[in-house]
Amino acid sequence: MPGAKLFVLHDVTKSFGNLVAIEGVVFEVDRGEIVGLVGDNGAGKSTLVKVMNGFYSPDRGVMRFDGRPVRFNSPRDARSVGIETVYQDLALIPALSIWRNFFLGRELKKGRAPFMHLAKAEMRNITMVNLREMGLTRLRSPDEPVDILSGGERQALAIARARHFGGSLLVLDEPTSALSVKETEKVSEAVRIARDGGLGVVIIDHNIGHVHRICDRIVIMESGRVLNTVRRDEVTAQRVADMVAGRHAL
Ligand SMILES: Nc1ncnc2c1ncn2[C@@H]1O[C@H](COP(=O)(O)OP(=O)(O)OP(=O)(O)O)[C@@H](O)[C@H]1O
Numbered sequence: 001m002p003g004a005k006l007f008v009l010h011d012v013t014k015s016f017g018n019l020v021a022i023e024g025v026v027f028e029v030d031r032g033e034i035v036g037l038v039g040d041n042g043a044g045k046s047t048l049v050k051v052m053n054g055f056y057s058p059d060r061g062v063m064r065f066d067g068r069p070v071r072f073n074s075p076r077d078a079r080s081v082g083i084e085t086v087y088q089d090l091a092l093i094p095a096l097s098i099w100r101n102f103f104l105g106r107e108l109k110k111g112r113a114p115f116m117h118l119a120k121a122e123m124r125n126i127t128m129v130n131l132r133e134m135g136l137t138r139l140r141s142p143d144e145p146v147d148i149l150s151g152g153e154r155q156a157l158a159i160a161r162a163r164h165f166g167g168s169l170l171v172l173d174e175p176t177s178a179l180s181v182k183e184t185e186k187v188s189e190a191v192r193i194a195r196d197g198g199l200g201v202v203i204i205d206h207n208i209g210h211v212h213r214i215c216d217r218i219v220i221m222e223s224g225r226v227l228n229t230v231r232r233d234e235v236t237a238q239r240v241a242d243m244v245a246g247r248h249a250l
């Protein structure tokens, strides 16, 4: 459906036994938009993104991706429509080379069976081009092991990979929580480049200042519900911090 919002969730609820983790959540993210999810511990942020990426099926509610109703029974279902998740402990293999990691499970092959072989030169090349586009310009060779990359560079690699393989929505749950300020900046840059390339991005981050710097919209959650949604240019970071802390009336 042309013109439809990229991903829309309506009245989504998910419980674990008696515990209602998220309730009646309405949420949307569009192409070319970064939406930040903030809220206190246990507010339901991770549960919400796990509903978005197919890790959980909601108990109630509807989701539309690209205008079509979707129902995910697994992360694979979500990935097949273009929802890519970057976890903090991302699925990279440190001992393998950078290009191997970039193509992990999606290797390019040449020739015909039974004489197929890996298109290594091409994969090396594509990896370098994609990482340069993400701002990793100091990388010497795609043959180096992922081990040599910093935390921020690894996150950027995962984002570049998601973008290259046709992802249209990137979901990041605290991608920078273990990173230094400088490394966090690398991840932010990769997220901006992905957004400017037309992807939608949903990002959870405890650092309100960081969220306020990079997000176009901020969704504040409290006790499993959406408390408020604000555009970044209409609030200060302090105001967002106040709402997260429960000082709503200020
Ligand atoms: N698999 C689960 N089984 C039972 N309860 C769960 C499960 N996952 C989350 N919860 C509960 O649901 C509520 C929301 O948790 P969630 O992880 O979504 O919060 P969060 O906003 O991501 O918190 P944090 O900022 O600490 O990561 C919490 O009360 C949590 O204990």
Ligand SMILES: [Mg+2]
Binding pocket: 045, 046, 047
């Ligand atoms: Mg969480």
